[in-house]
Amino acid sequence: MxxxxxxxxxxxxxxxxxxxxxxxxxxxxxxxxxxxxxxxxxxxxxxxxxxxxxxxxxxxxxxxxxxxxxxxxxxxxxxxxxxxxxxxxLNIKSIAVSRNPQDYAYKNKQEALTKAEELGLTGFHTCQSSSDLYYIPGETRDSFLGWFREATDS
Structure with a gap:
């Protein structure tokens, strides 16, 4: 050889x-x-x-x-x-997962993108409440909820 x-x-x-x-x-x-x-x-x-x-x-x-x-x-x-x-x-922190999906609603796009990367998601999507616009990690609601269900599954 x-x-x-x-x-x-x-x-x-x-x-x-x-x-x-x-x-x-x-x-x-x-x-x-x-x-x-x-x-x-x-x-x-x-x-x-x-x-x-x-x-x-x-x-x-x-x-x-x-x-x-x-x-x-x-x-x-x-x-x-x-x-x-x-x-x-590799200095990987365990992902601390909140059981409240509202904890993943951000008022700023950059925070949502940063969290998406940390969670292994891409992009963000928006959610409109009666008075505010929120940014949620994941390109779609379904991609975020799929991650959330898996992460909170005991």
Whole structure:
């Protein structure tokens, strides 16, 4: 093997080849290679374990950053599945979730966008009360409520 060549290693996974072929590219951490499938929160731990056991061609921090972004985009259950050492390494705070949806109504667009990014949502939508306009994280009401239901599900 050449000096910079990385050995190809077949990753151990709970997925069969047929199941992997049926998944869309969005279900993979690396869609271009169709590697590290992430469909359930348990897949986060499996990806971490597989990355640790193989010699992969990227730095650990880059992999963890990409995995964290994927977890954030999929919701709170996925974030919780990141191991404590990963959260500590990347300085990820646990998301404090309010059970009152009104706590996510902001009078300023930038606050709503910042919170949306923290929650793994994109954009914001507006909500008009009798006297005020509020900005809510998530591009649509449904995207916010989907996140909220998942986050507050005990």
């Amino acid at each position: 050449r000096k910079n060549e990385v050995a190809r290693v077949r990753l151990l996974t709970r997925w069969s080849k047929a199941e992997l072929d049926a998944l869309s590219d969005d279900n993979f951490l690396f869609p271009e290679e169709r590697s590290f499938p992430i469909v359930t929160a348990e897949d986060i731990a499996e990806a971490l374990s597989n990355f640790r056991t193989i010699e992969y061609r990227m730095r650990r921090e880059v992999f963890l950053d990409k995995l964290t972004r994927k977890a954030r985009s999929l919701g709170p259950k996925f974030i919780k599945s990141l191991s404590k050492d990963v959260r500590d390494t």
